[in-house]
Amino acid sequence: xxxxxxxxxxxxxxxxxxxxxxxxxxxxxxxxxxxxxxxxxxxxxxxxxxxxxxxxxxxxxxxxxxxxxxxxxxxxxxxxxxxxxxxxxxxxxxxxxxxxxxxxxxxxxxxxxxxxxxxxxxxxxxxxxxxxxxxxxxxxxxxxxxxxxxxxxxxxxxxxxxxxxxxxxxxxxxxxxxxxxxxxxxxxxxxxxxxxxxxxxxxxxxxxxxxxxxxxxxxxxxxxxxxxx
Numbered sequence: 001x002x003x004x005x006x007x008x009x010x011x012x013x014x015x016x017x018x019x020x021x022x023x024x025x026x027x028x029x030x031x032x033x034x035x036x037x038x039x040x041x042x043x044x045x046x047x048x049x050x051x052x053x054x055x056x057x058x059x060x061x062x063x064x065x066x067x068x069x070x071x072x073x074x075x076x077x078x079x080x081x082x083x084x085x086x087x088x089x090x091x092x093x094x095x096x097x098x099x100x101x102x103x104x105x106x107x108x109x110x111x112x113x114x115x116x117x118x119x120x121x122x123x124x125x126x127x128x129x130x131x132x133x134x135x136x137x138x139x140x141x142x143x144x145x146x147x148x149x150x151x152x153x154x155x156x157x158x159x160x161x162x163x164x165x166x167x168x169x170x171x172x173x174x175x176x177x178x179x180x181x182x183x184x185x186x187x188x189x190x191x192x193x194x195x196x197x198x199x200x201x202x203x204x205x206x207x208x209x210x211x212x213x214x215x216x217x218x219x220x221x222x223x224x225x226x227x228x229x
Contacts, residue, residue: 004018004020004021004023004025006018006021006023007020007021007023009021011025082096082227082228082229083096083227083229085098085225086098086225086227087099088105089229090117090130092107092115092116092117092132093117093130093131093132093201094132094199094228094229095130095132095201095226095227095228095229096226096227096229097222097223097225097226097227098221098222098225099119099222100218100221100222102121103119103120103121103218104119104120104121104122105117105118105119106118106120108127108129116129116130116131117129117130117131118130119222121215124211125206125207125208125211126205126206126207126208126211126215127205127206127207128203128204128205128206128219128222129202129203129204129206130201130202130203131201131202131204132199132200132201132202133199133200133202134198134199134200135195135198135199135200136198137198138198139195139198139200140195141171141172141173141193141194141195142173144193144195144200145162145173145193148191148193148202149162149175152177152191156179157177157179157189158177158178159175159177159191160175160176160177161175162174162175163175165192165223166194167192167194167201167203167223167226168196168226168227168228170194170195170196170228171194172192172193172194173192173193173194174190174191174192174193175190175191176188176189176190176191177189177191178209185208186208186209186210187206187207187208187209188207188208188209188212189204189205189206189207190204190205190212190216190219191203191204191205192204192223196228203219203222203223205219
């Protein structure tokens with residue numbers, strides 16, 4: 001049997017036309033009529049209202065920001081002060097130290113562009129110079145020491161054997177050298193160099209040879225009290 005695609009009438013197997021509506025029963029494309037439903041039979045389309053964002057998210061974000069600000073403020077207020085207990089803070093370089101009693105701190109200008117920190121005893125020949133220079137990234141202590149010693153040799157001085165020491169916990173190298181002027185005055189020099197955060201530091205004690213040993217003690221006290229800022 002053949003079911004009419006138009007009216008759903010059952011026809012004999014050999015029928016070419018529907019006995020009820022006359023629709024062709026020949027094989028071919030079939031177009032089905034849409035299903036008709038009443039208003040009550042139609043499925044309900046539900047449109048859900050988007051869920052509002054949780055207020056706790058905003059509170060959490062604000063809380064994290066507040067904690068960050070408070071933490072930064074506490075760190076600034078209570079961080080250890082490296083210069084606590086010292087009596088001199090450099091305006092030229094990032095350090096502080098204790099100036100020995102009887103010594104005077106001042107700036108020393110060399111030419112029009114070089115300014116160093118100088119410590120001295122009034123009316124005496126002894127001076128201590130502090131200098132800091134920017135280095136190429138990754139410059140080692142040995143490389144910086146070699147440069148300073150080369151400059152000493154270019155000035156006609158003969159640097160002595162270097163030895164290891166430290167400044168504010170950072171490895172340092174030191175050596176002595178001496179020079180005699182044309183008038184026969186003998187001077188003694190001690191140099192200490194250190195590298196910290198790609199900055200090369202140079203500390204130089206200059207004194208008459210006859211009083212050099214007397215002033216190496218205060219010089220070493222200055223280096224022990226030295227603090228990087």
